[in-house]
Amino acid sequence: MKALLRLSLSKIRLPFQIIYTIITNGYVFGFVQGKIYKGTLKYACVPGLNCYSCPGAVGSCPLGALQAALNQRNVKVPFAVLGFFFIFGSVFGRFVCGWLCPFGPVQDLLHKIPLFRKKKHLPFHGVLKYLKYVVLAGLVIIGSAFLFTGFAKVPAFCKYLCPSGMLFGAIPLVSMNGDLQSRIGGLFFWKLGILLVIILLSIKVYRPFCQYLCPLGAIYGWFNRFSLVQVKWEQDKCTSCMACKRACPVDLCPEEISVSAECIRCGKCVDACPHECIHLGKIRTIR
Amino acid sequence: MSFLQKWKSKLWLAGVLLGALFLGVGAYSGQLENMYRKAIMICLECIGIG
Numbered sequence: 001m002k003a004l005l006r007l008s009l010s011k012i013r014l015p016f017q018i019i020y021t022i023i024t025n026g027y028v029f030g031f032v033q034g035k036i037y038k039g040t041l042k043y044a045c046v047p048g049l050n051c052y053s054c055p056g057a058v059g060s061c062p063l064g065a066l067q068a069a070l071n072q073r074n075v076k077v078p079f080a081v082l083g084f085f086f087i088f089g090s091v092f093g094r095f096v097c098g099w100l101c102p103f104g105p106v107q108d109l110l111h112k113i114p115l116f117r118k119k120k121h122l123p124f125h126g127v128l129k130y131l132k133y134v135v136l137a138g139l140v141i142i143g144s145a146f147l148f149t150g151f152a153k154v155p156a157f158c159k160y161l162c163p164s165g166m167l168f169g170a171i172p173l174v175s176m177n178g179d180l181q182s183r184i185g186g187l188f189f190w191k192l193g194i195l196l197v198i199i200l201l202s203i204k205v206y207r208p209f210c211q212y213l214c215p216l217g218a219i220y221g222w223f224n225r226f227s228l229v230q231v232k233w234e235q236d237k238c239t240s241c242m243a244c245k246r247a248c249p250v251d252l253c254p255e256e257i258s259v260s261a262e263c264i265r266c267g268k269c270v271d272a273c274p275h276e277c278i279h280l281g282k283i284r285t286i287r
Numbered sequence: 288m289s290f291l292q293k294w295k296s297k298l299w300l301a302g303v304l305l306g307a308l309f310l311g312v313g314a315y316s317g318q319l320e321n322m323y324r325k326a327i328m329i330c331l332e333c334i335g336i337g
Contacts, residue, residue: 036327036329037327038327040323042323042326042327043319043322043323045322051330051333052325052326052330052333053329053330053333053334060322060323060325060326061326064325064326064330064333065322065325065326068321068322068325069318069321069322072321076316076318078313078318079309079310079312079313079316079318080309080310080312080313080314080318080319080322081313081318081322082306082309082313083306083307083308083309083310083311083312083313084306084310085306086302086303086305086306086309087302087303087306087307087310088306089302089306090298090299090300090301090302090303090305090306091299091303154332154337155330155332155333158330158332158333159332159333159335159337162333165330165333165334165335166334166335169330169333169334170333170334170335170336173329173334174334174336180329180334180336183336184335184336185336187335187336187337188334188335188336189335190335191335192335223302226295226298226299226302227299227302228299228300
């Protein structure tokens with residue numbers, strides 16, 4: 001009975017991510033008709049990077065909502081979106097990235113393709129990992145508040161970088177909607193190029209978008225130190241065998257795991273530890 | 288458990304309460320309406336057309 005209650009996190013994570021993505025993008029008519037959901041559920045944000053122009057999306061993208069608030073003529077403090085960030089961040093931290101973001105399983109599945117020698121990081125990782133904070137400040141906040149196209153402000157991250165919008169929004173919408181097909185231009189191919197680069201990189205490097213570019217990861221990483229969902233490391237039980245570091249897809253040491261802004265709570269260290277000294281919340285692992 | 292550790296372990300709850308407060312203020316000032324209006328229109332920038 002005790003064994004039944006134990007869970008192998010790495011075995012349940014991918015099915016969980018896929019089921020969660022299907023539920024939060026479950027408006028099937030949208031995919032069939034090339035339209036988007038317009039119901040009241042869109043008053044609320046989902047925690048992950050889920051483009052609200054995805055035909056199936058039943059919630060709002062928190063980054064899109066933040067930029068929409070900053071695109072207003074008179075910029076005010078975006079309390080509503082900050083509220084969603086504080087609630088999701090304080091409860092989950094970057095657990096959102098590991099379990100509740102639709103773009104995560106896409107990169108996870110691509111990384112399983114047996115092509116190229118797998119790498120945990122890009123070269124210059126120590127510097128490049130701060131790029132997501134530059135994207136957050138430069139494109140999401142400053143870009144959306146001050147960048148104009150003609151007389152209108154633009155959601156700069158969504159417009160110039162977001163690969164999730166391209167994959168989940170543009171490709172299904174444009175393929176079903178003739179009017180949109182006739183309006184495709186250079187910007188569409190720029191974003192398609194970014195998506196293709198991230199797809200190719202994901203086959204070799206573990207989650208390159210999450211590690212280096214995602215501003216949502218930068219925001220939720222700040223909550224990792226005190227969020228409710230934690231990876232706990234019991235130092236007194238640890239033999240420093242480093243099985244957790246070898247299993248960790250972002251190469252964190254046991255003392256870093258619980259406090260690092262890079263940990264996405266994937267649970268691989270929990271499964272790998274032979275002495276059961278790492279736990280995700282109260283869930284224990286089976287071997 | 289020291290006072291500091293106890294306080295730190297409840298910090299997430301303070302974050303949730305602050306989030307709820309922000310959400311309430313945002314809803315009261317009509318920000319949820321604005322968010323909804325944006326979310327039900329096809330975002331041309333997001334799909335690389337606008």
